Amino acid sequence: MSGAGEMIVELTGLAFGHPGDASGRNVLEGLDLSLKRGGFTAIVGPSGVGKSTLLRVVAGLAAARRGEVRLLTRPAPDRRTAALVFQDARLMPWRRVLGNVEFGLEGLALDAAARRRRAEAALDLVGLLDAAGRWPGQLSGGQRQRVGIARALAVSADLLLMDEPFSALDAITRHALQDELLRIWRETGTTILFVTHDLDEATYLAERVVLLAGSPARIARDVAIRTPHPRARNGLDGYVSDLRRALEETFVGGAGI
Amino acid sequence: MRPGTPRRPALLSAAGLAVFIGAWEAAVRSGVLPASLVPAPSAIPQALIGEIRNGSWFTAIGESLGHYLIGVCLGSLLGIVAGAAVALLPRFAAVQAWIARLLRPIPPLAWIPFTLIWFGPSQAAAAFIIGVGVFWLNYFATWSAVETVDEGLVELAAAFGQGGFARRLGKVILPAALPGMLSGVRSGLGQGWMAVVAAELFGIPGIGQRMNEAAGVLATNVLVLYMLTIALLYGMTDLMFERVTRRFLAWTRA
Numbered sequence: 001m002s003g004a005g006e007m008i009v010e011l012t013g014l015a016f017g018h019p020g021d022a023s024g025r026n027v028l029e030g031l032d033l034s035l036k037r038g039g040f041t042a043i044v045g046p047s048g049v050g051k052s053t054l055l056r057v058v059a060g061l062a063a064a065r066r067g068e069v070r071l072l073t074r075p076a077p078d079r080r081t082a083a084l085v086f087q088d089a090r091l092m093p094w095r096r097v098l099g100n101v102e103f104g105l106e107g108l109a110l111d112a113a114a115r116r117r118r119a120e121a122a123l124d125l126v127g128l129l130d131a132a133g134r135w136p137g138q139l140s141g142g143q144r145q146r147v148g149i150a151r152a153l154a155v156s157a158d159l160l161l162m163d164e165p166f167s168a169l170d171a172i173t174r175h176a177l178q179d180e181l182l183r184i185w186r187e188t189g190t191t192i193l194f195v196t197h198d199l200d201e202a203t204y205l206a207e208r209v210v211l212l213a214g215s216p217a218r219i220a221r222d223v224a225i226r227t228p229h230p231r232a233r234n235g236l237d238g239y240v241s242d243l244r245r246a247l248e249e250t251f252v253g254g255a256g257i
Numbered sequence: 258m259r260p261g262t263p264r265r266p267a268l269l270s271a272a273g274l275a276v277f278i279g280a281w282e283a284a285v286r287s288g289v290l291p292a293s294l295v296p297a298p299s300a301i302p303q304a305l306i307g308e309i310r311n312g313s314w315f316t317a318i319g320e321s322l323g324h325y326l327i328g329v330c331l332g333s334l335l336g337i338v339a340g341a342a343v344a345l346l347p348r349f350a351a352v353q354a355w356i357a358r359l360l361r362p363i364p365p366l367a368w369i370p371f372t373l374i375w376f377g378p379s380q381a382a383a384a385f386i387i388g389v390g391v392f393w394l395n396y397f398a399t400w401s402a403v404e405t406v407d408e409g410l411v412e413l414a415a416a417f418g419q420g421g422f423a424r425r426l427g428k429v430i431l432p433a434a435l436p437g438m439l440s441g442v443r444s445g446l447g448q449g450w451m452a453v454v455a456a457e458l459f460g461i462p463g464i465g466q467r468m469n470e471a472a473g474v475l476a477t478n479v480l481v482l483y484m485l486t487i488a489l490l491y492g493m494t495d496l497m498f499e500r501v502t503r504r505f506l507a508w509t510r511a
Contacts, residue, residue: 084413093509103417
């Protein structure tokens with residue numbers, strides 16, 4: 001159904017500044033970025049550069065000052081065009097696991113039975129169907145993050161926006177969830193835009209790594225990673241060192257600070 | 258377990274209470290405390306029987322309970338609505354800021370003279386006095402509970418297409434603020450009983466008025482009976498509230 005090269009996101013001449021910032025300074029400027037349907041793209045860059053902000057603009061949670069955000073998705077009443085996964089899982093502590101996954105579905109045209117079916121399918125996909133009746137407070141950090149991913153998967157979005165989803169987890173859990181995400185990506189064929197500050201993570205997961213640097217931030221590097229999955233961890237030193245060099249150059253140039 | 262933590266704390270608590278009552282009884286019987294001013298604990302059951310026989314006990318409880326329920330319900334409801342409005346609506350917050358600052362420091366009991374002028378010694382007067390105190394407790398508890406709701410959850414709701422005011426309020430803000438709001442209601446339950454008796458001491462029928470009458474004839478055992486009655490009523494309302502709200506807050510214990 002999706003032809004090769006079909007685009008799902010097109011950002012053109014995007015500029016963003018915080019509405020409360022009186023200086024009128026932009027955080028992002030002159031961003032042009034197109035994402036291929038079904039692709040896995042990582043956005044990397046130093047802390048505070050505006051990676052999460054970019055994700056929020058794409059998600060429609062923040063309005064761009066200039067430029068255009070086009071989501072070339074097919075709107076349907078029973079699915080969302082884009083779904084967000086947050087760094088802190090962001091579960092509602094007063095809803096059980098199943099209720100948290102159903103939350104995203106409550107804004108769609110679905111009856112209760114369909115909501116439940118889809119929430120359970122999504123929980124199954126992240127291996128947490130057994131925990132459907134538990135409270136978020138009873139879960140480990142990794143399980144909470146899985147629930148956050150299930151909530152995003154349940155709405156069958158064309159575009160999965162992930163904001164450093166694994167950065168607060170220990171290394172073992174992080175690696176397990178990275179592999180799980182790759183499996184889910186393969187099984188669902190969804191498009192993933194993945195923000196991280198970890199170059200190893202970006203090169204392990206993504207087909208394409210976009211380096212954001214400077215102030216205001218621009219695209220400093222756009223690298224296609226052609227090594228097929230499954231990849232060896234730390235087996236992509238060439239890509240990582242190239243990106244690291246590019247990152248350092250932006251700092252040395254003074255624009256990164 | 259911390260060192261020194263008793264293995265059966267309830268047993269120790271019961272023993273403490275027994276010693277307290279025993280010492281009190283002994284002090285009155287031995288004449289250390291004059292029996293005309295302090296009743297012996299053993300004289301209280303007799304007062305209870307007398308008050309039940311002449312019908313005063315249930316009447317007084319019924320009247321006080323009526324004042325209490327009306328005052329607490331209205332005060333809590335209005336306090337919650339006002340507190341939530343202040344937290345959610347910046348314009349409303351600004352409009353009421355100095356009015357609240359002006360009215361807040363006035364103790365509920367200072368309203369007694371006015372309420373007696375406005376309503377006479379009636380149920381409305383007692384309910385008003387109770388409601389004033391309860392209102393402010395709920396106003397501040399709800400305000401801070403709503404104001405400290407995790408912004409991230411509000412953003413989450415927006416990200417999943419539920420950022421409109423009604424959905425945000427019903428699905429994020431109220432559930433998130435519920436524990437704080439309910440703790441305000443609970444403190445209001447205690448504050449309410451204090452105000453009941455104080456209001457009735459000024460001639461509104463109920464437990465407080467009955468205490469006033471008993472004090473007039475130095476029936477100290479009747480006085481103590483009603484003091485214990487208030488403690489009992491407070492304990493029961495608090496326990497019932499805790500039981501009823503427990504199921505709504507199961508997640509806070511997870």
